[in-house]
Amino acid sequence: MxxxxxxxxxxxxxxxxxxxxxxxxxxxxxxxxxxxxxxxxxxxxxxxxxxxxxxxxxxxxxxxxxxxxxxxxxxxxxxxxxxxxxxxxxxxxxxxxxxxxxxxxxxxxxxxxxxxxxxxxxxxxxxxxxxxxxxxxxxxxxxxxxxxxxxLLHRIWPEPAVDRAPLARIEDAGSADLPARRSRILAQVDGVRTAAQIATTLACRTFHTLVELRRLAAAGMVAPADPVAPAAGPADSVAPAAPxxxxxxxxxxxxxxxxxxxxxxxxxxxxxxxxxxxxxxxxxxxxxxxxxxxxxx
Structure with a gap:
């Protein structure tokens, strides 16, 4: 066939x-x-x-x-x-x-x-x-x-944007008494890195990194970073290409x-x-x- x-x-x-x-x-x-x-x-x-x-x-x-x-x-x-x-x-x-x-x-x-x-x-x-x-x-x-x-990830925290977006730490959120792996992952959250980049840096499996990041999000310690507004210019009038x-x-x-x-x-x-x-x-x-x-x- x-x-x-x-x-x-x-x-x-x-x-x-x-x-x-x-x-x-x-x-x-x-x-x-x-x-x-x-x-x-x-x-x-x-x-x-x-x-x-x-x-x-x-x-x-x-x-x-x-x-x-x-x-x-x-x-x-x-x-x-x-x-x-x-x-x-x-x-x-x-x-x-x-x-x-x-x-x-x-x-x-x-x-x-x-x-x-x-x-x-x-x-x-x-x-x-x-x-x-x-x-x-x-x-x-x-x-x-x-x-x-x-x-499984949905049960931990139902917002999937955590999986792909650059992540930022929430100000004034405590970080004491975290398990070692979660603490290491939190230390890599800088407003720029995504889950995949954090996993690569730590040489960790991506899925286990996602589990810890969703737990951190559920605890109010991390969230997707605010997107950076692009500079205005002539290109803004051009329609985006289809994926x-x-x-x-x-x-x-x-x-x-x-x-x-x-x-x-x-x-x-x-x-x-x-x-x-x-x-x-x-x-x-x-x-x-x-x-x-x-x-x-």
Whole structure:
């Protein structure tokens, strides 16, 4: 069956489109306003969102991987789309550590992509992510976990703007007797940083950062910062452009041979890389339990 290619905004929510693509065992990249979901044979293999830290940032900021090791893997394997495999084979990172970090980054980004379940903008068959074969996750697992996170955060504090906006501390709000993690997160709230930037700075999982920030908001200690008014000028009269889908990058130059996956290009230093991903049925629940156990230490 030929998978439909979405070239413009539709009324179908991204979650419904993902379910359809899973039924068709589709491979490619589904773009939404909040990010891109990469599929291989109907499984989610990676998710990217500007609202969640990238895998490379999490690995290097946490000290699990030296920046030189990350860029070495990109230089050696980016064009061949085997960055994840290169990290493991070179001894820079254990396979289990890569899988756990990848799974955490995938679910964190998926929360933002699916948080408001807006319309899917475009599906590009054959487009593969740069990281390579790490772990694939069934679509229904991703949808269920995103829904669970959304409901949990809503119970803590029902204002979702805390998740994406720059955050500011509330004057005269006390901060004594806070748990250590919440206190560290509060110290990073400066009126400029977003939740994702705070998570990157502290090398923390984004979702756990969101939980603490919503608790701080519920306690009256943080709130979205007041937006800075743009300077008036001639450009103010120009109508804003309609939002477009995030671009799923492809290999520059000649098109690939028929049936070959389209890959994102190897990034320049300072940004992440592209690799096709082939599904590997995961023990997803076990990996999630291990991940949560490690974070609780």
């Amino acid at each position: 030929i998978t439909q290619i979405l070239t413009s905004r539709t009324d179908e929510p991204a979650s419904a489109q993902l379910a359809t693509l899973a039924e068709r065992s589709a491979s490619g990249a589904l773009s939404t306003e909040a990010g891109i979901v990469y599929l291989a044979a109907g499984h989610v293999v990676h998710v990217e969102s500007a609202h969640a830290p990238a895998l490379g940032d999490l690995l290097t900021h946490s000290g699990a991987l030296a920046p030189d090791g990350w860029w070495e893997a990109i230089d050696r394997a980016g064009r061949r789309c085997r960055v994840g495999r290169q990290l493991v084979d070179s001894g820079h990172l254990a396979a289990g550590a890569l899988e756990l970090c990848h799974l955490g980054a995938l679910f964190d980004a998926a929360y933002f992509v699916l948080a408001h379940d807006g319309p899917a903008l475009r599906f590009r068959p054959g487009v593969a992510h740069w990281l390579g074969a790490v772990r694939s996750v069934p679509v229904d697992t991703v949808l269920r976990e995103s829904r669970r996170r959304r409901e 477009s889908a995030p671009a799923a990058s492809v290999v520059p130059g000649a098109p690939p041979a028929p049936g070959a996956p389209v890959m994102s290009p190897a990034p320049a230093a300072g940004s992440p890389v592209p690799v096709p991903v082939f599904p590997d049925e995961p023990e997803t629940a076990l990996l999630r339990r291990l991940l949560h156990a490690l974070e609780a230490l």
